Amino acid sequence: MSSLTITGVTKSFGTGPAATRAVDDVTLHVPHGSFTTVLGPSGCGKTTLLRLIAGFLVPDAGSIGFGDTTVAGDGVRPVPPQARHVGYVPQEGALFPHLDVAANIAFGLPSAARASRQGRDRVAEMLDLVELPAHFGVRRPDELSGGQQQRVALARSLAPQPAVVLLDEPFSSLDASLRGSTATAVRRALAATNTTALLVTHDQNEALSLADQVAVMRGGRLVQSAPPSQVYLSPSDPQVAEFVGRAVVLPGVATEARATCVLGEVVLSEAATGPVALMIRPEQVYVDLTHAEGVRGTVEEVSYYGHDCAVQVRLDDGTPVLARMAGVRHPAAGDVVHLRVTGLVRAYRPAGAL
Template identity: 85%
Template sequence: MSSLTLTGVTKSFADTRAVDDVTLHVPHGSFTTVLGPSGCGKTTLLRLIAGFLVPESGSIAFGDHVVCGDGVRPVPPQTRRVGYVPQEGALFPHLDVAANIAFGLPREARGTQSGDRVAEMLDLVELPADFRSRRPDELSGGQQQRVALARSLAPQPAVVLLDEPFSSLDAGLRGSTARAVRRALEVTHTTAVLVTHDQNEALSLADQVAVMRGGRLVQSATPSEVYLSPSDPQVAAFVGRAVVLPGIATAAHATCALGQVVLTEPSDGPVSLMIRPEQVYVDLAHPEGERAGVRGTVEEVSYYGHDCAVQVRLADGTAVLSRMSGVLHPAAGDTVHLRVTGLVRAYRPAEAP
């Protein structure tokens, strides 16, 4: 296992720059998710790391070993010691689970030793030992993805790359499979990179989240930092939903359509304020005359059981989204009062899109 370092990596297709001057460090044994919308360059970046593509400029290194760039001849994929888990798992349909897992082992290790390694890998990805004789078409989608991970981990790769491997699974299976994969990677101290467009997946699984937009890496930080302190309003709106309102800042406070808010850092003058929906408190507990906050009318309620999203239109026409508990919530047409809780991130005009 080793760390992974990309420095100034660029790749174009015709007139389109798919990956644009990306610099990223993935520490040894850590899990990084590359998050971004479709077409932002995530999969291209993964294919560059694997060696399926060669960058026009920049370098890629596994630990101290540069595999491309800096004037060195690119190391071919088969000798980079990379485990690659594609979107659909891509198991060999004519081989059983044991043969699929052992396929990536060196030829000399596929004899008697492979049985022990297969058993170890099945236990690692939390599948029963008797699955070894099953064919891929006898497995669920989540089980196939676990076998694909076991196959990639069996040869003890330097880095494991996961290309949206959970996207075809239903919500419940997706979550349980992703957590099992994360546990397996932690046990083996494997350096891993997962590309995804799912914000919940990226935030819940990663040690580090790298956000891409238009081929560029716009922020790389811990999940909590990306969510609470996004680099710009566009990242704020993409990584979790956000209410972005114009305001006027004076030192530690700012005034906007939702009233006065407290800032994470002092600022002055015109700003864009990033407010998470869960910070917008809907006052339902007090009689009409005692309610505090800005008055608005509920336009829509999206109920999810554990919580709900409430779309509110303020008197000045501003649309505001609140996320609140699903136990007690207003209905469309209700008049409510809103106020902001917690600290708010402010962006100066130069930082706004």
């Protein structure tokens, strides 16, 4: 196992004016034994970045290193994928249909070890690691559920003890409940082996709940890299705030520790002065159902999820505001409510301001 370091990596497709820069000057460090998620919308460059790390693509500029070894860039001849000692888990698992589970897991081991006692012990160890019963070893891939197939794919990638494991949206085809349990099992398996891992995803909940570090990409660039709580509570800009976990972004005027906006006075997480853009999480918007305290508005829509609900409110001045509240008691469309902000609010200097 080793760390992963990406420095100034750029990759374009096409030539001339029609060229598309899929990855643009990305620098990222994944410490040894840690789990990083690369989060971004479709087309932001995250899968291209993964393919560059795996060696399926060669960067136009910059370097990629595993530990102290540079595998691409800096004038070195690119190390081919098969020599990078990387475990790769694709979206669909891509198990060999003609091999049983044990043979799939053993495939990455040296040929001499596959049929040996050592190889059989390694397969049994990997099945236990990904929380599958030992008797699953004789099953064919088509006898497994989608989540079980993904666990076998991870076991196959971990069996040869790779330097880094790369996961390309491996849970995207699973239903919601299976997705959560499979992702948690995969995270436990990686932690148990102290494996350096990088997962690309467009699912915010997945990125925040699994990772030690979340790297947010937009338009080919890395716009923030930080622990999940920091990305959520202190996003680098309003666009990250709106993408990661949703946010209410309102114009306001700041005076040191406080600011005013259409939702009244708020307390800032950092002092600021003058015009600002205020980032307010929906769960910070308190919906008062019984007292006329706060700013008045009318409920337009309620999305109920059981444990909580999202409430879309239109203020009397026409401003739309999204609130999130517990699902035990909630308003209905057409109800008049009053809103106020709780907790600390992040302020940003508006675009174009000096």
